[in-house]
Amino acid sequence: MARTVDPARHEHRRLVIVDAALTVFAAHGFDGATTATICRRAGIGSGTLFHYFPTKLSILLGILEYGTREVRESAARWDGRQDSLGVLLEIVARSADEAADPRMPGFVHATAGVMHLPEVAAALEVDAGAQRACLRPWVERGQAAGEIRTDLEPARIVAWLMLFMDGYLERVALEPGFTAAGEKNLLIATAKEFLVPR
Template sequence: MSVQAVAQNSRESILDAAQQLIARHGYDGFSMRELSQHSGVAKSTLYHYFQDKREIYLNVLERDMRLLQEKLAAMVGTSAEPTRDRLYALIAVYNDAVQERGILALNVLRSAGELDAAFSRFFRQQRDAFMQPFRTVLLDGVEQGAVRGDLDVDMAILSLIGMINGFVAQRMLVDCIGDEAVIPAREMMIEHTLALYLGGISRRS
């Protein structure tokens, strides 16, 4: 294995460990010392790859957002496919990603008011790429008459994301009290979200 490959593997291992710690303790709750113990990488070596924990946090977020954007972009489909099917695919991808990374995602939201300008700039830069797959599907739906022409597309996307995030937050809460009976199955949740969402944005007769 080349030196570059070893370095990349070490970097990814550090980010994997950091992601687990951030999910568990939040940004303020993890330290470079704890990260060193959790990753098995010497503390001095951590600083070879990253300047500080702030840079690590940004890199964890950037990696997650990049992977999510790639998954969403791969599921956009074509305008020849039904709007409902395309939205189902996007909702499923986003739901699965947030379920997997949910604690980290909600920690980000919780810390949003405390983040500095660099974090704010990061989210602004990522937002458009993240929303574009949803925007493409909804705009195609408008052209096909499946979606209202007067729809505020970006607000509709944020509303959809908020619905899914709500289910994730509920799952986290229920996981804490151990009552699995009140958590809807994945497919049921996606179908419910899609039915409720489309019922509100279908073209008016």
């Protein structure tokens, strides 16, 4: 008789591995990270690791997949809200909070080192698509309500918001004096200044 799988336990184990791998990739880069180090960090054996993720690359893709899933699931958080500008600024603030994870600069470097791989490029594009899908309805609602500028098409406004958030993360990752905590309020103020009607 086949063994039944407890979905909650399975998901918890995946999350433990993903969290450990995020830490290891951040500390050692993609090339410097080893599955043995990830196993030690997660407190599991290699057989367990390879049951969930057959390769080191699949672990990195799993981390990116979780990030995309969080973007999609977060969209439900704002259901019923009427203040589009407030929602958009909360999305920007949330991206700043995620950039404050001390592992994020190292993970950005690790991911950048393998962006040329088709699987990584595809995963990053899926994530960008999820972000666009999260932002665009709020831009459109905000324009209809007069809260958001209408001199630019929604897609262009979304592209600029993503540029603010992605550029902010890049600066946090690359510039030692540019900290997530120190620059968050300016990021939000800049996004607000950009979004409000002229």
